[in-house]
Amino acid sequence: MNRPVTPPVRTPSTFQQRFDELITSNPMMIEVTRFKRKFLSVSSNNTVNIAVLMLFGVVYLAILALVFSANGYLQPSILVNLQLVLVCFLVPSMFHGTIAGERERRSWDLLLVAPISKAQIVVGKFFAAVATLFVAIGACALPISIAAAMYAGRNPDIARFNPVGVVLAQQVMVFAFGVALAAFTILFSARVRRGLTALGVVFGLETLFLVVVPIFVGLMVAGSNGPDNVLMDFTFFLHPFYTLDKMQPKWQSSYEQVQTFSPWMWGTPQILIYLGMAVVFLQWAIATLYYAENDVKFIPDKKKVDA
Amino acid sequence: MLEVKNLRKEYGPLTAVKGISFSLKPGDIFGFIGSNGAGKTTTIRMISTLLEPTSGTAVLNGADIIANPMDVRRMIGYMPDFFGLYDDVKVWEYLDFFAAIYRVPSGQRHDIITNVLELTDLTVKKDAFVQSLSRGMQQRLCLARCLVHDPALLLLDEPASGLDPRARADLKELIAELGRMGKIVIVSSHILPELADFCNCVGIIERGELLAFGTVDDVVRGIQPTRELEIRVLADAPNAARAVSAMNGVHEVRSTGEDTVRVEFSGTLEGQADIIDKLVRDGYRVVGLREQQADLEDVFLRLTTGAVN
Numbered sequence: 001m002n003r004p005v006t007p008p009v010r011t012p013s014t015f016q017q018r019f020d021e022l023i024t025s026n027p028m029m030i031e032v033t034r035f036k037r038k039f040l041s042v043s044s045n046n047t048v049n050i051a052v053l054m055l056f057g058v059v060y061l062a063i064l065a066l067v068f069s070a071n072g073y074l075q076p077s078i079l080v081n082l083q084l085v086l087v088c089f090l091v092p093s094m095f096h097g098t099i100a101g102e103r104e105r106r107s108w109d110l111l112l113v114a115p116i117s118k119a120q121i122v123v124g125k126f127f128a129a130v131a132t133l134f135v136a137i138g139a140c141a142l143p144i145s146i147a148a149a150m151y152a153g154r155n156p157d158i159a160r161f162n163p164v165g166v167v168l169a170q171q172v173m174v175f176a177f178g179v180a181l182a183a184f185t186i187l188f189s190a191r192v193r194r195g196l197t198a199l200g201v202v203f204g205l206e207t208l209f210l211v212v213v214p215i216f217v218g219l220m221v222a223g224s225n226g227p228d229n230v231l232m233d234f235t236f237f238l239h240p241f242y243t244l245d246k247m248q249p250k251w252q253s254s255y256e257q258v259q260t261f262s263p264w265m266w267g268t269p270q271i272l273i274y275l276g277m278a279v280v281f282l283q284w285a286i287a288t289l290y291y292a293e294n295d296v297k298f299i300p301d302k303k304k305v306d307a
Numbered sequence: 308m309l310e311v312k313n314l315r316k317e318y319g320p321l322t323a324v325k326g327i328s329f330s331l332k333p334g335d336i337f338g339f340i341g342s343n344g345a346g347k348t349t350t351i352r353m354i355s356t357l358l359e360p361t362s363g364t365a366v367l368n369g370a371d372i373i374a375n376p377m378d379v380r381r382m383i384g385y386m387p388d389f390f391g392l393y394d395d396v397k398v399w400e401y402l403d404f405f406a407a408i409y410r411v412p413s414g415q416r417h418d419i420i421t422n423v424l425e426l427t428d429l430t431v432k433k434d435a436f437v438q439s440l441s442r443g444m445q446q447r448l449c450l451a452r453c454l455v456h457d458p459a460l461l462l463l464d465e466p467a468s469g470l471d472p473r474a475r476a477d478l479k480e481l482i483a484e485l486g487r488m489g490k491i492v493i494v495s496s497h498i499l500p501e502l503a504d505f506c507n508c509v510g511i512i513e514r515g516e517l518l519a520f521g522t523v524d525d526v527v528r529g530i531q532p533t534r535e536l537e538i539r540v541l542a543d544a545p546n547a548a549r550a551v552s553a554m555n556g557v558h559e560v561r562s563t564g565e566d567t568v569r570v571e572f573s574g575t576l577e578g579q580a581d582i583i584d585k586l587v588r589d590g591y592r593v594v595g596l597r598e599q600q601a602d603l604e605d606v607f608l609r610l611t612t613g614a615v616n
Contacts, residue, residue, distance in 0.1 A: 027407035030400065037395045105391035110452070113355050114408045115380040 021120065028116065028124020035128040039094060040135060060139065067147045072154035076147040076163060077248045080170045083140045084240055087133075087178045088210065092202040094132065095185040097195035098125045099289070104195060118289045122186065122282055129182040137175045141168065161249040169267050170247050176274035177240045181206075183281035190285040214239060243270045308332055309354075309460055309491050313363035316349050316515075323349045325515040326363060331493070331508070333459070336486040338506035338523075339495040340607055346515040347495040348388060351462050354493070355385040367460055381409065384453025388465040388495075392445055394438035398429060401437055401448065402455055409456035419455055426484075427451040428477065443474035450481070461485060461492045467501065479505050499603045509603065513611045523603060530609055531601040533558055536570040536579065541592035544568050550589050551582050566594075 012020070023029075038049055067074060099121075102108040111121060148167040152159035181202075188198040217235050236242035246266035309331045316324040324346045331337050341347045352358040354365045356376040364371055370378035393401060399420055406416045424430045427447040432440060440448060446466060453461055463482070467475045475498075483505040485492055496502050502509060503523050510520040519526045540547050544562035548570075552560045556574020563569060572579065579598075586593050601609075 027404055030396070030404045030407075033400070034393060034395050102391075106387070106389050107391035107393060109357055109387050110385070110390060110405075111408075113357055113380055113383065113385045114405065115377050115410070116408045 021117070022123045023127070026120045026124050028120050029127065031124045031128035032131050035132045039132050060143070064143045064146075067143045067150070070147070070150070072150035074147050074151065076144050076151055076167050077170075077244065077250075079140075079144045079147055080167065080174065080244055080248075081241060083137070083144065083171075084174050084177070084244060086140075087137075087174055087181065088206055090136070091129075091133065091178050091181045092185045092199055092206070095125075095129045095182050096189055096199035096202065098129065098186050099189040099285075100192050100195040100198050101189070103193050118286050121289070122190070122286045126183060126186055126278075126282055129186065130179055133175065133178045133182060137171055137178065141171045144171070158249055163249065166247060166249060169263065170244055173240070173243060173247065173267055173271050173274075176271040176278075180274040180277045180281070183278035183285070187281045187285040187288070191288050210239065210241070214242075238270060238273060240270070243267065309365065309367050311350075311354065311363075311365045314350060314353055314360050314365060315362045316346075316353060316358065317361040323515050324353070324360075327512070327515075327517045328363075329510060329517065329520050331491045333489045333491055334486055335508055336482060336492045336494065336506045338502035338509040338603075339493055339512065340497075340499060340502065340509055340603070341495070341512035342611065343497075345512045345611075347512055348464055349515075350512070351385075351464050351493065351495060354460075355383055355462050356380055357385075381456070382459045383462060384456070384458035384460070385462045386449050386453050386464060386466055388468065390449055392437045392448065394436070397434055397436055398424070398440070398448060399433045402451060405452045406455040411456055416455075419457075423451040423454045426454065427481065443470050446470060446474070446478070450478075454485075459491060461490055463492065463494045465495055465497070467496055467498060475501065499607055503603045511607055511610050518610045519606070527601050527603065527606055530606045533571045533573040534601075535599040536572050536582070537597045537599060538568040538570065538582070538586070539566055539594040539596070540568065540586070541594060542566065543591065547586055547589075547591045550591070551585060554578070554582060554585065557582070 039053070041053075063079070067079075097104070099108070102111065144167050145164055148163040152163045184205075185198065185202050188201045189195065192198050192201070214236065217232070221231055232242075233246075243266055246261045247263070311327060311329050313326045313328050314324055315322070315326045327346075327350055329337075339347050339351070349358065353360045354367075354372060356372050356379050360373070364373050366372070367379050367382055370382065372379050396404070402420045402423065403416055406419060407413075411419060421430070424433055427450055429444060429447055429451060432444060432448075437445070437448065446469070450463070450466065453463075466482075467478055470478060479501060482492055482494060486505070486507070494502065494506065506523060508520070508522050509526055511518045511526070519529060521529065538547070542565055544565050544567055548560045548562040548568045551557060551568070551570060556572050556578045557570055558573060559571040561569050570582065572582070579596075583593055583596060
C-alpha cells in the first residue's frame, strides 16, 4: 500500500529571512524606481534632472566620437581616470539627500512611524544608489573598452596583457569605490539634517584624502632618500587613482618594456576593502538614524527587533 | 482602546507636556484643542512613537508605546501638521509603497488602494504624479496613506490647515465617517466650531496641561452650568421677568427694555417649556425664545490665557 508522502516543511534559515527582509521583500526597494525615474529617465518631471541627463548623453556621444576618431592612439587609462573623477563628483551629488533630503522634505516622520526597520530603509536606499551607479559605470565601460581594444591593436606588446580585461577590472574597481563612496555619502546623509551639509562634508573629506594628503605625502617622499615606492604604495594603498595607475600596464620608458603589477596586490584587495568599507558605513548609518524632524531623537529601539 | 497615562515630556528645563491622562474607546473622535505651543503636537508625536516620553506612557489595544513601538506603529495612522510627499512617484505607487510597508498582502493591495482612493475622492488622480496634486489633494492623499492598513487609531495633526472651505467640509465628513467605522480619531485643530461639529469628545490643553476633557456638552456645562434664554414679549418685559423669577432652574432674571427678558437657566427642557407656558397663561404675548449657550470657543477662551511654554 502506497502511503502518501508529505513533503517536508522547509523553514527558511535566518540568513534567508534576513535576505527576504532586506532585499526581496523590502518595500524600500521602491527607491530603485524613484532613482531610476529621477536620474535615468527623461520622462521624469524634474526639469533639472532631465537637463543634466541630456547633457551627459551629449558628453557620452562626444566621448564615443573621440574614441573612434583617435583610432587607437587614445590611452584607455585616461578615460578610466576621467570616469573615476566623475564618480567622485557625481556619487555625493546624487546621493547626499537620500536621508537628509527626507528630513528636509518632511517625509521622514512618515517612515519613522511606519513598521519598517532602519536597516530596511538604509538598504533600500543603498541598493537604489548601487543600481544607478551600476548603470552609469556600465554605460561608461563601452567606450572605454572600445578604446582599450583599439589601443591594443596599435601596441602589440601591450596587447599581450589583455588591456580590455584590465580595463574591465578597473571598471570593477571604480564601481567598488563608487559603492563605498555611496555608502559613505548615505552615512553622512543619515547623520545630518540638511542634504547640503552631507554634500559639503563628503566633498571636504574627498578633497582631504584624495588631494591634500597625497600632495603632502608626495612632497615629503620627494625629499627623502628611503624606499620611496614602498612608502608611496603603503600610503596610497586605498587611493583609487593610485590603484588605477598600478593596475594599468604601461611602457617603462627607460627599458622599453611593459611594466605590470599583480592583480592580487593592485585591484583585488582594493575592491574587497572598498566593499567591506561600504558594509561598515551602512551599519554605521543604520546605527545613527536617531532623530526625527524637529526633534532630538525618536524612541530608541532598545527592545524591538531591528538592525 | 487608547489609554494615555500621565504622559510627560521635558526638553531640558522646559516641560512641554505635564502628565496628561485620558482614555478613548473605538468610535471616539477626540478634538485636541490648544494654542500654538500648548503641547498638542508633542502629545500626538509621543503617542505616535516619534518622541520618547520623559515619563508616563500610552497603551493602544494592549500595546505600549515604549515597550512595543512596532506593534503600536502597525495600529496607527499618523498625519503630521507638515509633511512631505515623494515627488517622483505616482499616487497609486505611493499608496502601494506604504501598503507594502504595513505588510498588506500584495493580493489585497489593489482593492484596498481602490477603496481608499474612492473614500478620499482621489480615484481620478490614481496615475498622477504626487507633486502635481493640489494642497488639498495632497492632504487627502496623506489621509489615504494613513488608511491603507486599516489602523485602529488615527492621529491627525491640524489636518484642515491650508484647505479651502469645501475641502474642509469634505474632510470633516470623512473624519466623521471614520469615527462611524469604529476608529479612534484624534484631531488637533484651531478651528473650534468645526471640531464641535464632528467630535464626540474634546480636550483643552495649555502649557502642557490638560485643562478639560470630556464630551463637548460636558466640557461646556463644566465651564458654564447655566444657559441664557432670551425671551421676547410684545410688552411689559419687567413684569414678565418678575413672573418667572421664582421658577425652578431660574438663577437670575433681568429685562432689557420693554420687550426682552433674559433668564439664566439651568433646568431641563421641560422646565424651559414651563417658563413659556407660565408667561402665556399669565397673559404675556410671547413672540419668541432664543437659547444662548456657551460654545467650544467660549469655553476655550475662558479656560485658557493664551500663554505658551
